[in-house]
Amino acid sequence: MGDAQRICYTRGMKVEWKSYACEVGVTYACAMAQLRLWLQRIPQGWQTAFRHETQSDFSLLCACGAEPGRAEWQRFVTPSDAASVRLVPVLPDRSVVSRPEGRIEIAPRHKGLFFVTIPVWVRVQAETPRRIDLGDYPTALLSKTWFGHPSEEGEIGYALTTRARQDTAALTDVEGRAICPVLIENHTNEALVFAQLLLSVRHMSVYQTEDGKLWTNECRLGYTGSIFPASITFGRTAPEQARGAKLVSEPRVAPSAGLTARVIADAIFKQPF
Known part of the structure; x- marks a missing residue:
């Protein structure tokens, strides 16, 4: 096709x-x-x-x-x-905040895979030899929320209304949404506990599989301890759960080499509960 x-x-x-x-x-x-x-x-x-x-x-x-x-x-x-x-x-113009089904604890030297569904925006482009953007239009109205400690570093993002899942079979809300695989790696000798995910969707592409589902490239968050910022890497192709998917839109902002996430380290991994 x-x-x-x-x-x-x-x-x-x-x-x-x-x-x-x-x-x-x-x-x-x-x-x-x-x-x-x-x-x-x-x-x-x-x-x-x-x-x-x-x-x-x-x-x-x-x-x-x-x-x-x-x-x-x-x-x-x-x-x-x-x-x-x-x-x-295309994906939203701000980061999004998702909550798992419950408070999550990842064992030392272990990793966990989660799936988040993100409402897409519709980009309208006039077709000429050079495509001309006629605006990006959100398909869902999301509330803005502050992510991070009130007195420390953080950012404003959109609060998702759906939960992060650990099994794609549990995703029942894929209409008009892109599925984002998030791999969280705990590189420390202590358990990693968190209750929210902040996803920098501006750095993600959108892909589509033959069955019509939309996916993003994989987002990998690596935690190395409270002193150092977390690392973020983004897959360069469609995720392994969406083999054969075709690229339909590029990231709003290309991720830079060695991208780190001090905000994520301070907010996700040191949250008060």
């Missing part, structure tokens, strides 16, 4: 991450989870509108007769040859 026809099956509906040819003056609409998105090709470019609903829904991008209510159009001036748009799944 080619890139232009890759399909993600969600709730019995089809959400196609592909290019759509659009006529001038026609309004197109689609739904993904809480997001309602409208697109319109105009003589000198494109305009978009969106809003969020409390109920989740999924529908293909198609022509519609109604104009969006309670939403304002945003206009983009683009080259005249931008006659189609592409919908691309």
